[in-house]
Amino acid sequence: MSENDSNVIRREVDVVVIGAGPVGENVADRTVRGGLETVIVERELVGGECSYWACMPSKALLRSGQALRAARAVPGAAEAITGELDVPAVLARRDSFTSGWDDAGQVRWLEGANIDLVRGHGRLSGEREVTVTGPNGELTVLSARHAVVVATGSTATIPGIPGAAESGVWTSREITATKRVPERLAIIGGGVVGTEMATAFASLGSNVTLIARGTLLAGLEDFAGEYVSDGLKELGVSVHTGTTTDRIERASTGEVTVSTSAGEVHADEVVIATGRGAHTRDLGLDTLGLTPGDWLSVDDSMLVDGFDWLYAVGDVNHRALLTHQGKYQARAAGDVIAARATGSALELAPWGAHVATADHAAVPQVVFTDPEVAAVGLTEAAARDAGYDVRVVDYNLGWVAGASLQRDNYRGKARLVIDANREVILGATFVGPEVAELVHTATTAIVGEVSIGRLWHAVPSYPTVSEIWLRLLEEYGRPRVGESR
Structure with a gap:
């Protein structure tokens, strides 16, 4: 049902999904397949972080260097290598995977899957209600008969390092979308983003310094970080572990000075890769008694604690910040929403069809370093x-x-x-x-x-x-x- 009242469009549907990244797309696909009318809301590009600023562009930046090193490690092939990476070609291939940051293809997929798209910033505005502010300020109020799903993901966090904000530091978004390769690059953070981008840009010719407060790839087996540290050093990366960053300053010349416990690092650009936070700060959580900016705690069917209609899927629930795990959660959530809406049998026991049990015991991940x-x-x-x-x-x-x-x-x-x-x-x-x-x-x-x-x-x-x-x-x-x- 839709109506226009004083320039506010009101519409009632079965399911509203906020966030059209891979996770939101998968939830919507499953609810539509389950017979539910579904609207998905997106304020940026359909396809989300993974498609344009994370998984796909970052791995495209890494792949060419990986292939070159693999060839050089095999006699016969090594002798055929006569040059270095063609940087413009690498960046052009990266651009092809993002479709030039154009989401027309992803929108066509939504249309083919019978998922309605509402562009704009969606905010929770009441029970089973989402208000969307469109690109030109127009308002659309969506009421859900059965469920609202939050699939807004996570966002890079900037720690309180003095001078960081004023220095125009990069995050994962800027480094994966850059049109140029900095001659000198400093990366703060020894996790997946930090180590992968250090690998990629050292391969592309940057003089890279990696600064990590602890060890590399903390949370994995210790030997993993040790092997990756050795690999980065072989690529010419200067690796500083157990090092704190005290201040970042950009001079009028554009040079950035990073003051650390190990001394000063001079760079043309600085990437902050120290962690991610819940993308919930401007989501209207306060209208439901929840705290803006918090992760959303859920049960194994992705139902937010204390609600029988609100779901949180993917990074935003902080169970496993990985695209493939979010898509796994999305399949379970989409199916359980449809089952609850139609009164079908539920499989909520561990490893059942409507729960994401693997989040607790079997989360796979790959770090595409060398x-x-x-x-x-x-x-x-x-x-x-x-x-x-x-x-x-x-x-x-x-x-x-x-x-x-x-x-x-x-x-x-x-x-x-x-x-x-x-x-x-x-x-x-x-x-x-x-x-x-x-x-x-x-x-x-x-x-x-x-x-x-x-x-x-x-x-x-x-x-x-x-x-x-x-x-x-x-x-x-x-x-x-x-x-x-």
Whole structure:
């Protein structure tokens, strides 16, 4: 139903989704497939952060350097390499993945999926109600019969470093969308964004300095950060860990001085990559008794605590700030909204169709540095903290035949974290060139709680890097029938 009252458009639909990134798109797709009329609201580009300022452009910037180094590591191919990266070509390829920051293709997908789009800034304005301020100030009030879904994601946070705001620092948005490669680049932050962009821009010719308050890639196994630190140094990156940033100042010449506990760093641009916050500050949360700027706490069906109609999906619920995990949550949320609306049976037990159980135990991620890091599940430290009787199995990836064929002097490491009582995998980490494709097998084993004894029958092809699975099982030792470890 729609009507126009004093220049305010009012419309009632089944579901309203705020945020048309990959997560919001997936929720809307599932609710439409479930027979519900759905409107999606977007104030920027349809496709969201991942499509234009994160996943896709960042990996496009990384891929060319990765391919060049891979070729140089194989005799015969190495001799054919006569030059360096063509920077304009790399940037042009990056632009192609963002469609030049034009969302027409994404809008066509919405239309094909029968999802209505309302452009503008959506704010919660009451129970089951969203008010959208359009590009020209026009107002649209959307009332949802069944559910409102918040899928607004997260945004880069700027810490309170004196001078940071005045110096025009970059965040992940500016670095992934830049039209030029700074001659000198300082990156503050040793997480995924910091290490990936240090890798990319060192490959593109920048003189990069990476400043991290702690270790690199904290939260992953310690050896992952150590391998990545060594890889960055081989690319010419100056890596400062355990280093605080005290002040940032930009001179009239454009040069930026970063004062740190390890001394001064001089750069043409500075990237802040120290974390992300909930994109909820101007969302109208206060109208519902919630705090603007807070993450939204949810149950496993993505229902916001204390509500029976408000859902929060993706980064905004702070369960796992990863696009693929947000899309997984979106499929569960879209299906459960449709099921609740139609009175269909619900599957809310762990691993049921309407819950995102994997968020707790089987979250995979890949860091596209050189070497790559691919990990899923619990680290050794996290598993011990959770009270498991842990056995850890490590193996040198360079000793696997497939790795030695892939490139000369292959360096890497693999680890399995195993629940010694149940003999199932709790976590896995792979570090090495092009290990990204190894992690899904580990994810499957963790989700399925496949026993170590059964995994012996999953025979890896020879000679592939996947043979690491056999080597890890050999290190663990084959369980005997009836044996309890």
